[in-house]
Amino acid sequence: MFYWFLKFLALGPMLRVIFRPWAEGTENVPTEGPAILACNHLSYSDWLFMPLVLPRRITFVAKAEYFETPGVKGWFQKKFFSGSGQVPIDRTSGSAAAGAIATQLRLLSEGEVCGIFPEGTRSHDGRLYRGRTGVARLALEAKVPVIPVAVINTEVIAPPGKVFGKLARPGVRFGTPLDFSRYEGLQDDRFILRAITDEIMYEIMHLSGQEYEDLYAQDAKKREREQQRAEQRARAQAESDEVWEEIRPL
Template structure:
């Protein structure tokens, strides 16, 4: 908690004064109790501005290496990431994705807010990409609501591939909580997980007003690097709305 307090004292007021982020729907986030905040991901600055608009701590998971690097650099990294509300991935489950689920479930069991980016990586072109089903599995296993979130304008402040961009006022929009308790016990059904994830992504798309591409962001980045067009049609991962 000391690091969280330090962040708000040292960093929060400056970000508020300089960027004056706008927020809507904050009343949809409970003042206590666990919930998953599922957001679009346009910039590395997303995890700074989204929590800044809430009175509660929002925790994300980060690579364990950020917390275990030796020396002064390692200490500075660890201090910064702890202060900005991030915890290391628990790798006891083997893979990074399994470790993220384990870490998230521990946080939610303690009644905290957990932040996640279903796309898995930042959008390279401002579009919204297909969500990975980990968010659905987490919601069912932890038995908590999912609050869709749209962060707009952070890709102007900090564009992909750049440290700084142009000044703008970021906007954070929180949607109404999504309850998936009707699917309890079906966390291993891949069709149910896909349906839940698409419902979450649809709400994020509606809040963010981004163009949706039915393709994973990592694949879209690969195609972009090879100068291929990822928006030719649904068969090639083209533009269409996720199933609501």
């Protein structure tokens, strides 16, 4: 009930009036029954705008800490995250990844629609990165369709590292549902999981128009940081050499 209050009586109308989000392919999302929405990840606002254009509740898994903060602040935080379609990760499964899958399997078995960002983290440069295979395992174990989704312009509204960027009109494209029942029983085959994930990412790439990078987003961020450090060291060395050239005896 709190979710619908948040969406229709509080946050939803405000976001619709200010940003006027548009949507394509909403008919591809089933009106009932379980499904997985696999979306690109450009901004922390993606989980707000993607569900906003659909009548159904879209559930995401989130860190358990968001629901366990004590005091008044923790109460409001818990209500906000639970009300906006997020549930805590099951911590009894040994790892965050296993806990996320266990939680989503439970939700799908209850007929829910689960939202997932296969890249695992936000893109720092607007490119689409290699997907994690959890989405494929989830689809095979739950035996549900995967609907590729692309958010557009959300990185303009909330760029990486900033709370707010520029006012822009975000969009959401929903692709044709992907059926992977032909791989039933092969959820432990890593090659099958990679093939399924790559197919999902290929569809997201076409919907979003992003440049694809066959590299995990976290690895790309790490590589960029290393390059920046190398450039800083090179500049420092060049400045040191210039100083030495000025002061060394003739």
